[in-house]
Amino acid sequence: MNMLTVQDLRKIFGKFEAVKGVSFAVEKGESYGLLGPNGAGKSTTINMITGLFPPTSGEIHIKDIDVVKNQKQAQKWIGVVPQEIALYQSMSARENLKFWGRMYDLSGSALEKSVDQVLEIIGLSERAKDKVETFSGGMKRRVNIGAAILHKPELLIMDEPTVGIDPQSRNHILETVKRLNNEGMTIIYTSHYMEEVEYLCERIGIVDHGELIASGTLSELRETIGDHSKIILAMDKERFNPEQITESLTTFFSDKDFQIQDQQVMVFHKEPQLILTDFIQSVTKTGAKITSVDIVEPNLESVFLHLTGRNLRD
Ligand SMILES: Nc1ncnc2c1ncn2[C@@H]1O[C@H](COP(=O)(O)OP(=O)(O)OP(=O)(O)O)[C@@H](O)[C@H]1O
Ligand SMILES: [Mg+2]
Numbered sequence: 002m003n004m005l006t007v008q009d010l011r012k013i014f015g016k017f018e019a020v021k022g023v024s025f026a027v028e029k030g031e032s033y034g035l036l037g038p039n040g041a042g043k044s045t046t047i048n049m050i051t052g053l054f055p056p057t058s059g060e061i062h063i064k065d066i067d068v069v070k071n072q073k074q075a076q077k078w079i080g081v082v083p084q085e086i087a088l089y090q091s092m093s094a095r096e097n098l099k100f101w102g103r104m105y106d107l108s109g110s111a112l113e114k115s116v117d118q119v120l121e122i123i124g125l126s127e128r129a130k131d132k133v134e135t136f137s138g139g140m141k142r143r144v145n146i147g148a149a150i151l152h153k154p155e156l157l158i159m160d161e162p163t164v165g166i167d168p169q170s171r172n173h174i175l176e177t178v179k180r181l182n183n184e185g186m187t188i189i190y191t192s193h194y195m196e197e198v199e200y201l202c203e204r205i206g207i208v209d210h211g212e213l214i215a216s217g218t219l220s221e222l223r224e225t226i227g228d229h230s231k232i233i234l235a236m237d238k239e240r241f242n243p244e245q246i247t248e249s250l251t252t253f254f255s256d257k258d259f260q261i262q263d264q265q266v267m268v269f270h271k272e273p274q275l276i277l278t279d280f281i282q283s284v285t286k287t288g289a290k291i292t293s294v295d296i297v298e299p300n301l302e303s304v305f306l307h308l309t310g311r312n313l314r315d
Contacts, residue, residue, distance in 0.1 A: 002028070002029050002064070003026045003027065003029070003062070003064075004027050004028060004029045004030075004031070004063065004064065004187040005026065005027040005033075005050065005061070005062070005063055005156065005187075005189070006061070006062040007023060007024055007025050007046075007059070007061050008024050008059055008061075009022045009023075009058070009059045009060070010024070010049060010056050010058075010060075010061065011023075011056060011058045011059050012046075012049060012054075012056055012057050018211060019042050019045045019211050020042045020045050020046055020049070020056075020211045021042075021210075021211040022059070023046055023059075023208070023211075023212065023213045024213070025206050025216055027187060027189060027204075028187075029155075029187055030182075030186075031187055031188075031203050031204060032178075032188035032189075032202045032203050032204075033187075033188065033189050033190070033202055033203070034189075034191070034192065034197075034198030034201060034202030034204070034205040035047070035189065035190070035191040035192075035205075035206050035208055036191075036192060036193065036195060036198045036205055036206070036301060036305075036313075037191075037193060037208030038193055038209065039193065041193075041208040041209050041210065041211070042211040042212075043160065043161075043191040043208055044084050044160055044161075044191070045211075046208070047158060047160050047189070047191060049061060050158060050189070051076075051079060051081045051083075051158055052068055052076060055069055056069065063075040063156065064078065077105075078154060078155045078156055079154050079155075079156045079157070079158055080149035080150050080151075080154035080156070080157045081149055081159075082145055082146050082149045082158070082159040082160060083160055084161050084164075086141050087145070088133050088141060088144055088145060088148075089133065090132070090133050090134040091132055091133075091134060092133060093129065093131055093133065094120065094125055094129050094130075094131065094133060094144050094147075095116060095120065097133055097144055098116045098120070098144065098148060098151060101148035101149075101151055102115055102116060102151045102152070105151055105152035106152075107151060107152060115151050115152075116151065119147040119151055120147065122147065122150070122177060122180075122181075123143040123144065123146060123147040123177065124143065124173055124177075125140060125143055125144065125147070128140070137166070137167060138165055138166045138167070138170075139167045139169065139171065139173075139174075140170060142162055142163070142166050142170060142174065143170060143173065143177075146159070146174065146177065150181065150186075154186070155186065155187060156187045156188075156189065157178075157181060157186050157188050157189070158189045159178070159188070159189070159190050159191065160191050161192055161193070162174055162190075163175070163192070163194065163197065175197065175200060175201060178190065178201055179200075179201060182201070188201070188202075190202060193313060193314065195300060195302050195305070198301065199219060199300065199301060203218060204217060204218055205217070205218070205219065205222060205301065207222070207301070207304070207305060207308065209305075209308070209309055214308050214309070215304065219301070222304045223299045223304065225304060225308070227271075227299075228271050228299060229269040229270060229271055229299060230269070230270060230271070230272075230273045230296055230297060230298050230299060231267055231268070231269055231273075231297045231299075232267065232268050232273050232276075232277060232280060232296050232297075233265055233266075233267050233294070233295040233296075233297060234266045234280075234281070234284060234291050234293070234295075235264060235265055235291070235292045235294075236264045236265065236284075236289055236290065236291060236292065237264075237289070237290035240287075240288045240290060241289050242287055242289065243261045245287040245288075245289075246261060246266055246284055246289060247261060249283045249284065249286060249287050250266075250268070250280075250283050252283065253276070253279050253283055254268060254276075254280075258270065266284055268280050273296050277294075
């Protein structure tokens, strides 16, 4: 069953079309990442899904409920971590969570229990009584995430939850999201950090200029660029002879599949483990000495570059 179905979603602000006909679906239990640079339209897409504002056109279903027509019902199933942190600075972490819990109709001992569990999950039980204004950006972000999961939503939607925070909080957040997903929660996660979506998301949609320009699993997206990994041998200066190595390599590889640069010899292949031995032997039989071996898999950065001609982080 699809947890979320988005069909031909558009948003026009004045004359500017921020989202230009985006369609995708997320299955129950899946973690789906929306990856794109600043201004790509990630937040605008998310904000329509969470019901913050309606789309100019298009349809959004959460399970079988039309979100545009029947917002209240769908909102019970979702937890939202917005891009902007929204907390009461002069209240404690616990008080903030209780406030949000009441918004979700929790009260009494159910509310207390849920707040305790959430404080545990976000790793702030020890700081529960401290005012939020004394927290670091990362800790505030964790409280924000806590507020979104108090009512145990089936679908957690997070908009760039790790921007501008310390590495420790970032790791904590990534681990928490991973765990929630492993426990069955469906996740939608937007980011412009490719490492995060690579780590967290089973499927990834790449957004640029309001369009979903590619969508699929990491390996499907890699296929779009030929899915070639790179084996890099770093060479000792001593007996390094590029001409001899070139000659030796041409017995196994065509010249467009390898490259010699500075003190490095590189070969590109879909299944690097199949050619590793031949590659190393061809190089060492010239008398050259290898100081290290590295295998670099194609990543989302290279996919984005291939699709748009730009780097993700310009
Ligand atoms: N309320 C608005 N009125 C006019 N233009 C808007 C509005 N909200 C967003 N935009 C524009 O729509 C485009 C997409 O913005 P959006 O916030 O969705 O991008 P994003 O992918 O979330 O970027 P970021 O990574 O910086 O958060 C941008 O060009 C932005 O300036
Ligand atoms: Mg945004």
